[in-house]
Amino acid sequence: MFADMTEGRKSGNGFVGLGAMAAAPELRERFERDGFVGPIDVLTPAECGPVRAAIVEILADLPGYEPRLYEVERAHGARPDEVVAHFLGGWRVQQALRELVFEPRITRLAAMLLGVDRLRFFHDQVFSKPPGHPGVVPWHQDYSYWQRTAPACHITVNLLLDDSDEDSGCLQFLPGSHRLPLLPSIPFDSDLEAIREHIAPEIPWHPVAVPCRAGQATLHHSYTLHGSGPNRSDRWRRAAVLNYMGADVRVADDSAPLLRGVPHLPKGAVVAGECFPIVLG
Numbered sequence: 001m002f003a004d005m006t007e008g009r010k011s012g013n014g015f016v017g018l019g020a021m022a023a024a025p026e027l028r029e030r031f032e033r034d035g036f037v038g039p040i041d042v043l044t045p046a047e048c049g050p051v052r053a054a055i056v057e058i059l060a061d062l063p064g065y066e067p068r069l070y071e072v073e074r075a076h077g078a079r080p081d082e083v084v085a086h087f088l089g090g091w092r093v094q095q096a097l098r099e100l101v102f103e104p105r106i107t108r109l110a111a112m113l114l115g116v117d118r119l120r121f122f123h124d125q126v127f128s129k130p131p132g133h134p135g136v137v138p139w140h141q142d143y144s145y146w147q148r149t150a151p152a153c154h155i156t157v158n159l160l161l162d163d164s165d166e167d168s169g170c171l172q173f174l175p176g177s178h179r180l181p182l183l184p185s186i187p188f189d190s191d192l193e194a195i196r197e198h199i200a201p202e203i204p205w206h207p208v209a210v211p212c213r214a215g216q217a218t219l220h221h222s223y224t225l226h227g228s229g230p231n232r233s234d235r236w237r238r239a240a241v242l243n244y245m246g247a248d249v250r251v252a253d254d255s256a257p258l259l260r261g262v263p264h265l266p267k268g269a270v271v272a273g274e275c276f277p278i279v280l281g
Helices: 021-034 045-060 062-068 074-078 095-101 104-114 194-198
Strands: 009-011 014-016 036-041 085-088 119-129 137-140 154-160 171-173 216-221 226-228 237-246 278-280
Touching (some): 021 036, 021 104, 045 062, 045 095, 045 119, 045 237, 095 237, 104 119, 104 154, 104 216, 104 237, 104 278, 137 194, 171 216
Antiparallel strands (some): 009 014, 036 216, 119 237, 119 278, 137 226, 154 216, 154 237
16 A cells, blocks of 8 residues: 655755665654654655545444444544544554554654664554644643553654644644653643643743644654644644554553453563554564
8 A cells, every 4th residue: 555665855844754764863863852753754645545534434433433443532422523533443443544553664763763673563543633623632741641551662653644734733742841750641621731730830831833744744752742732724634643662561550451452461461462563573
């Protein structure tokens, strides 16, 4: 399905293209400094089409697909005109989403930034904001929801499937926030800046918005604060999110399966199995 992109280049936004591995040292430096990098070219615009179509199909029958997904945002089901559509586990039900999980242009970059030789898939997510939708994704740290795994050796790839900018609710990041302590998890239907009551007032709050074209991605550390505002535009804003981890991350809390429908793993066991495949190495 996906083409081979071997030519890297520079744009006004920085290094783009996985083929330009000479850019790796600078990308790694930026990731370690800021806690995120992007935008980076991953797919061609044409390759985004089948992925968008897969998302449209799931959202058109979300109640029918829900039993086979890991999770569907309940607040969206109750208030679809207010809360962004969000679900986990699309890779289980749509081939186009499954192929993304193993795409080398994604996995090589994620492993390089995470600093691991072997990369394991954790889970995927989809966010969908229709034109003019007021829903936001509140500022949060991803690992605040993932504390049942340890250590915190995770990275998130946010792949845009539509052109996105501040008007349509692109991702924003707080540079350097990956060095903050772990903050409380924030309910998905909270106000955009609800997390700020948990941040010391002397911490500078200077978010950076990262517009992306369809097929570009941002990658961020699991402690990096990020969020996205409403879609004030007349365009869709859809993203496929891929969460990866080091191959040796283990179960820290075995009170229940890590995700709905996956085999129960005991505390201390490596997070492994067909639901958590090695994707590189």
